[in-house]
Each structure stands twice: as structure tokens, then as C-alpha cells.
Amino acid sequence: MLTAIPTRRTFLQAGAALLASTALPTLARAQAASAGGRLIVAADSEPKNLNPAIVASNGVFFVASKVIEPLAEASFEGKDGLSPRLATAWEGSEDGLSVTFKLRAGVTWHDGKPFTSADVAFSALSVWKPLQNLGRIVFANLETVETPDAATAVFRFSKPTPLQLIRNALPVVSSVIPKHLYEGTDIAANPANVQLVGTGPFRFAEYKPGEYYRLTRNDAYWGKPQPNLDEIVFRVLPDRAGAGAALEAEEIQLAAFSAVPLTDLDRISRVPGIKVITKGYEALTYQLVVEINHRRKELADLKVRQAIAHAIDRKFVVDTIFLGYAAASTGPVPKNAPEFYDADVPTYDFDVAKANALLDEAGYAKDADGKRFSLKLRPAPYFNETRQFGDYLRQALAAVGIDAEIVNADSAAHQKAVYTDHDFDLAVAPPVFRGDPAISTTILVQSGIPAGVGFSNQGGYANAELDAVIAKAAETIDTARRTELYRQFQKLVAADLPLINVAEWGFITVARDSVLNVASNPRWAVSNWADTALQG
């Protein structure tokens, strides 16, 4: 029923605009932008647990971030790259043992109860620290959360914890859920994990499995007059060609997370009324990485790893596999993280002759067939691009006399083979850089990680010097010194090549021109969309 009103209004506006001639298009647009309306978006997965406080993953955030808010969101222009959400200010103590959050006043949950510091304390101690996939790392040393008043939460840590890490992690790990609905229940099985209740600009209205999620406007949102939209519908479209077709037929207005395949972008960008947007994923950078099993004696030799790094033509990978929608990598921290990124690291130009020379030096001469040794290569099946890079890598290795046999498997089988069984020599992986190297990046090269942990160092690599830098950075409070340690970390990784960073990419959004304020922050697709609007 809500949608009928804006439709009629829009119709009247269209009529008025026709009468007034086309001389005032900007005025008409500005009015239309506040007209509400229903935004229909393509979704390709249906997470079984939609609670972002428990499952901090992009698939969950895509829907849930509109309903449940974090303490702060990533921002292009805000201080420290953050803009306040449920917290308005945060301050760390000198000793790194506490962080004080000032919370927003006048916020209510969707069920009408007031939001207070008790909700934050409950979320942190009962959910983020013990249950959340990333919170377990970031809040590992969190001991208590004091709530001197309803608008203050003081996080106390047992060991010095860098404020820089907490800050960088806030958008991802700090989704606050209502204490009054979760306390005393089995949190993992609470019905509110699907029927979400939050403080965000949209309420969770309806979920029809296999068809759609529907969110409706929260009229009592603290950020009034936002949100601009009346409704957001996430329509489940499992087929990627289907998302493009639905956009062209104007059945949906937006497809995020590269739901429209790269190969279709060129064509669809020329369809009138459709725009291709590459911004809005800066804080969700994915990295294309060659994982190496250092248990293989050939690969334990630095010269061989250097040779492989020289054998890869990064420009070809970016231009041909990613069709230009990516950047070549220099090391384990992407360029999109300027706070940490260090360009001054050892680099490996594409140089087949040098790669061959290094392999000869290492003592692996070519046999009569021109082969030096054989490897098992497992490309991760999660993205088209990881599979295609697997095919490319096989050819690139053949050019330097390494015979790579590609082993394809589906997601679960790949996960088990690489991260539990170590049944690989080389693997292609797409790890994510999550704003701070300590969240999900150092784990890729650190030693001593038990088997079975996905997206971690399962290649048996151990480097005491690197481990020491990682450990030191984890407890360094001073931001400048901590940043310097991560620059050192990048140099060490690029020099010793525990893995090879090839490229880094963000996703692509394809939207109808009528969708306004797309990509307004670096985590746009997984942010609250309060400012997103429909024109006309």
C-alpha cells in the first residue's frame, strides 16, 4: 500500500514536468529523489544465519546492514576513515587497556525499546567475542565492558590492544543486537537471527525462502529524515545471466557484488538507463593470491618461489582475466589501504628468462621434454576469475618448465583439500583485506595455525622473524609504530614470498540510472543505504 502513494505522486510530477516543458530537469529530479519508492536488488545467496553480530560476512551484511547497525561505518571523508553510527565518539587509554565509546542518544530498537550501553556490553561480551568469526580475533583480550551510564560503554582488555585495530575493525565486527531479545536464550538458535531486530533505517519485514527478502522503512530512525526509500527488496537470482537480464528488463534496479559478470559489463554499460559503478568497495578489497605448500622441497627453495613470481605477467592477469577491473599487487596489503600500504617492497617483473635462470640456479634443470618438475595446482572455485587465473598460471608455469596439473573441486572439497588435508602444491585463493592487517591478513603467513582453519597459512611456512613482527604489531599501541611494523611486515612477505600476491580487486555495481547515491562510502554494498534514493 505504501508504494501506491509515491507512484501516484510520481505520475503527477511527470505530468507537471510535461506541462512545464523540459526546462527544469534538475528541479524535477531533486523532488523525485525524496519520493521514497521500492528498490529491488539482486541477491545471489541466502545465508542461513542473517545475524551480522554472529556472522560477519559480506553475504550477511548485504541484507542485514540495513537493519542492524555497527558502532561506526567506513567513510571516504570522516576522521580515521570512519563515520559515527551507534557510537558518536571513541577514545583509547594511554596503556591500551581500555576504549571508551560515547553512544548515540535517542535511538530505539525496531520493537520500540530504547537502545542503551547495556546492549553494546551484551553484544560485545556474549556475541562478538565468543561467537563471531572475526570478533573472536579482534576482541580476544576483551575482559569486561563497563556501563557507567546508558550512553557510555568502556571496553576493558586484559592485554594492551591497539586502538587502531579496534577502529579499523568497527564497521565489520561491531553490529549491535538487542539484549532484551537475546539475553538468557540460545543465541545461535534465536529466531531473531532470521527475523532481525535492529536500530537501522530499515525494518526486516519478510523473508520468502528462494524468492526474496523485504525490508521496510523505519519511520522512527534516529537519522531522520532518512531513509529515503520506502522499501528494499532483495530478490534471489541464483543465475548470473539472470541478474543482467532482470536489470535490462527493469525488474530490478541494482546488482551489486559483480552479480553481472565482468564479460557482460561492456555490453550492459551501453544499454541506455544503466550505469556501471566501480566505486564503493574500497574497504572490501579481495586479493588474488598463489598459496604455496612449503612442504614440497622445490617450493621450500626461495629461488623457485621467486621464479614463479617472475613467471606471472600481472598486467596480463589484470587486463585479460579481470578485463581491467583490478590492479596488480605488490604485497600482502592492497593499495586501497593507504594507511598501511608500502610500495617500497621487492617486486617481481614479468621476466621468463630470469625465472628460467633462477630455476637453473636452484638446481632444477629441464629434462629432455623441457620439464623441470610437476606440481598440483588447485584453483579456488569461488570466482570465475580464480578459476581463469588457475588456467593462466598453468600456462605461465609451463613457459618456465614447471608442469602444473590443475585439480578442480567444488567449494567444500577445495576448502578441505587445501586447508585441512594440505593436498596441494600451489593453490589460487581470494583472501579479503578487512581494513587492518591484523584481522585476516597476517594469518595468511603466520606459523602455528592448526589445520582446518580456512584462509590461513596451511602451507607449512614458518619464519621466526616474520612471526616476531606480527606478534609485536599485535600489542603495539602507538599508531605510528604499529603502522611502521606493518610496513616491515609487507617488506618481509614480499622478500621471502610465503605466498605470491598477484592482483587485487573490488566488485562492480550495475544499477539503473534512477538509483541515486550509490557508492557513497567504501563499504557501500554492505552499509545501511539510508541515503540511497530512487529518482522519479
Added chain:
Amino acid sequence: MAGRPEGGATDALPTAHKSAAGGMNRALRLIARRALASIPVLLIVVVLTFLLLETAAGDAVDAYLLSIGGGDASVAQSLRAAYGLDQSMPARLWLYLSSLARLDLGWSVAFDRPVRDLIVERLPNTLLLMGSATALSFGLGSALGILAGARPGSFRDRALSTVSLVLYAIPSFWLGLVLSIVFAVQLRWLPTSGIETIASGRTGLARAVDIAVHLALPVGTLALIYMALFLRVMRAGMAEVWGMDFVLFARSKGLSRMRIVLRHVARNALLPLVTMLGLQAAAMLGGSVVIESIFAIPGFGRLAQEAVSGRDTALLTGIIVTSAVLVIAVNLLVDIVYALLDPRVGATERGA
């Protein structure tokens, strides 16, 4: 006038209305026999499915942790304990079989919901999609088959046979996408995907029409592909009947060609078509992963695919058991129809 040619047809097509009671008895015997025989079949299906998924690398926890971007070792361990995956394979198989014996299909770990609810939710969509597609392809296929078989070897026969074979050879995903681009994207006559308009609040007839419009493309795609089967069987059956004596007799009586084609030739070629219909209906009950994905229809095929990629043994086994029960039921139905049509079919049951 009407009685004579009818009699000719009845002689050639041995219906059993003289002994309808005997036919019913045979049908009952059939049902009892089949119900008993289906138990070991189901058991084999369940155990094989379980073992097959067991041999696939990775389990439900691997699949789930992957979907959330990884987790540490203790998460994996506690999840395995919660899902019962830390128990031995025979123990889990026994647990599943004993719950199945109590008609409990178990709990889906990939969806965190009871398997029965998921199946009850998805089955109607697949039945609707596949039922309509089977009916349409049967109707179209047999009608065109009659056209082709009316003059075997004619230009019309060759043209129809060729076109249908070409359609049959087209991969379903390609045909689905092309039809979708033409009718949904370019012409915008039909929606690109979905089973009905999202959150439209339609009820009754309006909703039925909405669903029909949404199903037009997927049903059309499947029907075009499977039409060839029925067309070929019908045509082949008719070509065979043309050479028989009673047709010659009907001709010599001076009956019109139209009447001979419909009343005598086509009618006698129908029996193999019923067999085909039974087989095809059974094959279609599993749903179509490809068509359901392209057209975003939440059906059985897609559910099965999600069960496999999520390594969800209980869900996959539940889907397969449900399909198997439906297939057995359809086959039984076909046999009953046969028994009623043809006294020879039930006769062998008596001795067994």
C-alpha cells in the same frame, strides 16, 4: 453410422471394459505388490545417497565456514559436534535410517530448518513447473506427432521431425536464456524470472494468472525440449500401424482419411506414448536444476543443488527419497492405467 468404425477400433485396441471388475482387482494386487517391493528400493536409494555424499571431500562445516569467510579451529570443532558430524559414519547412517523409519526426514544443517518444511515448501513449485511442462510437451508432441504420422515420409513429417530433433539437441540453459532475452528483455511480454510478482499481495485468480505468466517461459523452454520425445514416439507408432490389416480394411470401406488417422491409426499408437509419459514424468520429478536456476524458481532441483554444495546429507537424502516415492507412485499409476487398458498386463501379476 457411428457404431461400425468404432467397433473396428475396439477390436484392434483391446480395452477391458468387459471385465472392469477384473481390472480393478489386478490394480489392487499391483498396488500391494509394488508397495512391498518399493521398500528395499527406497532403502538402497537412501544408503547409496548417503555413501555417495560421504565420499565427496569436505563436509557441511567446511561448506558453511567457507560461506562466512572462514573461522578458527574451535568454531569448526564445536559446529561438527553440534551437527553430529564428529560421530562415525555407520553411527550417523544408523541414526538417519532410524529417524527415517519414524517418518522423520531430519534437520537440514545448510538451512537450519527441518527437511520436511523445506520439501513441503519447494515441492509444489516443482510439481507445477514440471507438471505443466510434461502436460504441454505431451499435448504438443502427440498433436504434432499425429500431423507427422498422418503421412509418414512426407515433407511435413520430415520438417516436423527435424525441427523437434534440433530443439531436443539444444542445451536447456541456452534455449532458456535466448527465450528470456527475446520475450522478457527485448519484447517485455513476460517476466524474466521468479514464480510470482514479489510481495504483490495478489490472491485468488489474479495470483493464479500471475503465476501462469511467470511460468510461461520456463514451462515453454522445457516443453519445447521434451516435445521431441513424444513427437517421435507418436510418429513411429503411427508409421507402424499404417501397415496393419485393419487400416487397409478401414480404407477399403472408404472412410475419410481424417477419420482413419484419428480414430484408427493415432488411437492405436497411443499405448507406447503412455509408457513414455510415465517415464518422462518420473524423470521430471527431480526438478530441473538448470531451468530453476535461470528462471529463479525455488524448486526441487535448486534445493538439491544447494544440498550438494552445502554437503547437507539429510536434505539431499530427503529430496531423493521424496522423488523416489513420487516416481514409484507415477509408475504404479501408469501400470494401473495399462492394466485397465490392456488385460495382458495384469495377467502376469497373478502368477507372480
